[in-house]
Amino acid sequence: MRRTFHSGLDEISGALVEMSHQVGEMMDRATAALLDADVTGAERVISQDAAVDDLYRRTEERAYDLLARHQPVAGDLRTIVTSLNGVADLERMGDLAVHVAKITRLRYPRSAVPGELTGTMREMGRVASRIAAKTSQVLAGDDPDARVTLAREIAVDDDAMDALHRRLFVVLLDGSWPHGVEAAIDITLLGRFYERFADHAVSVAERVVYLVTGERPEAPKGRHGAHVEVT
């Protein structure tokens, strides 16, 4: 029974790593499609989400099944609970990549991103990619210190994402935005999607660190609640 239980835990842990790879790849592809106004690439991201949702569902079921059939001790229990929270965040990250792809599809054959913001959006995509890769490493790793270090790096990357997000608003609001309301809405939503993608990754990493070190990350507002002021 212990063997079954631990192989169940390993399966869940593997699913989390796999989901983090998939949503990272989805956001990479969504960014590329956005910048190239590539509707085929965007469609591919949208299709890819079904596999992530399916993995989410199966992993959640697996976790509930383990809870129902075994009486895991406290540490294992906390692992399962952390995993349940983690899959929900990762599923949401996949949705956010889909949201980016849908804006690309909606504006095709035009680009949703005006020339002067291409650089900023590309950089937001790069930061998202880095954050997703580090989140995978946090999930796959087994050295607590390395995981803590990675989680701190993710927090720094998240600050960089927030700074890029603010930069979008500076451009939108400098008084000479020539692209109209529709483009402003697209950029506002895109900025929000990348920022939330990063926030969910921070949340996954912080919970894993809490699990392995017992050290509680900072207040929920500090990270997850951050609203970039529209100044």
Added chain:
Amino acid sequence: MRRTFHSGLDEISGALVEMSHQVGEMMDRATAALLDADVTGAERVISQDAAVDDLYRRTEERAYDLLARHQPVAGDLRTIVTSLNGVADLERMGDLAVHVAKITRLRYPRSAVPGELTGTMREMGRVASRIAAKTSQVLAGDDPDARVTLAREIAVDDDAMDALHRRLFVVLLDGSWPHGVEAAIDITLLGRFYERFADHAVSVAERVVYLVTGERPEAPKGRHGAHVEVT
């Protein structure tokens, strides 16, 4: 020990109901402040969030404590896991009310909502209020059938929210928007905050229904991932 455990469960359950009341009240106040350009009301919402965050933190700790000190059986375990997911959603709903309040504060003494959208935003506030109240009832109730009925009503209310959200974009994009880019950004973000508030409530209600009936609500994409297309 069972008594301690069950009083712990009751405490967690009470905290969820209390959080749902608080975030509902916050969103009500945030809507009133938004429509009246009332910076004092907005500040009050922003301050109120600390209590919600605190309750969130304490409830999460309490849940982990119960997991660590007892070996709850499957049903109780699932209750705790559902509660952990629930408090995270409710905490986020509080953040979204704060986001609305911050836009009010940022634009004060002007209103962030142009006259022609006041009715739609007021209606979004009413739907959010209704959804929050029903979520409280789902959390506080003990009749499974009544809870299922309420969860279905919340799903219908959420569809109404999505329709209102779409209406915002119709007004923004009808080609004669006279209020400039800044107001368009505010409305875009406000729309998103109300829509997400509703989505999180749907998520709480669905999980409670899953807990009490074993019936899995529909695919995660159907509700939580819904992106209102900017057409």
